[in-house]
Amino acid sequence: MCRAGVNICIRSGCIEDIPELENIESECFDSSDYSLKRRQFRYLLSRSGSTFYVALLDSVVVGYICVIYYLKSARLYSIAVSRSVQGMGIASKLIGKAEEAVRMHGKTRFFLEVKVNNPAISLYTKSGFDLISKIDNYYIDGSIACKMMKLL
Numbered sequence: 001m002c003r004a005g006v007n008i009c010i011r012s013g014c015i016e017d018i019p020e021l022e023n024i025e026s027e028c029f030d031s032s033d034y035s036l037k038r039r040q041f042r043y044l045l046s047r048s049g050s051t052f053y054v055a056l057l058d059s060v061v062v063g064y065i066c067v068i069y070y071l072k073s074a075r076l077y078s079i080a081v082s083r084s085v086q087g088m089g090i091a092s093k094l095i096g097k098a099e100e101a102v103r104m105h106g107k108t109r110f111f112l113e114v115k116v117n118n119p120a121i122s123l124y125t126k127s128g129f130d131l132i133s134k135i136d137n138y139y140i141d142g143s144i145a146c147k148m149m150k151l152l
């Protein structure tokens, strides 16, 4: 159960989820430059060294989170939730579940990059991530990235 009394189920993603994941991407990211493409989803879902969870509402995929691992850390690679169900606590739930996976992988540093003007920064701050640096010219359009980290 998440906020608003909605029953959300979280499970590992699979190749069959790709069409629904593509719909979420096109809804959530204005510029196609930043959205994950089919072959990237296929790679992330089939690669053993990453964590990929999907959130389901009435058996429909409404959100996902993807984490990739490095030697000493984990990186929140991407997260998105369908517009129609945003604000219900689904992303918070996905992050909580991803944190469990990061701990299971024995990593204590969980980091991410986010565009400086993305409202998702509030989500990350609320989830316990701190701003650790800013990186100029990080994105294709030249905008700045905020690097954030949570110690687990």
Ligand SMILES: CC(C)(COP(=O)(O)OP(=O)(O)OC[C@H]1O[C@@H](n2cnc3c(N)ncnc32)[C@H](O)[C@@H]1OP(=O)(O)O)[C@@H](O)C(=O)NCCC(=O)NCCS
Pocket: 028, 029, 078, 079, 080, 081, 082, 085, 086, 087, 088, 089, 090, 091, 092, 093, 113, 114, 115, 118, 119, 120, 122, 123, 124, 126
């Ligand atoms: C960012 C995103 C994943 C949040 O999903 P969500 O399920 O709506 O998030 P939650 O409901 O769990 O939000 C939890 C908290 O995060 C903050 N938050 C989330 N989205 C926010 C937004 N757009 N603006 C301001 N605060 C936001 C709020 O503080 C919220 O708590 P509150 O409802 O008590 O105020 C969703 O808006 C999205 O898919 N955005 C487009 C894709 C994207 O930018 N992904 C991040 C790339 S780095």
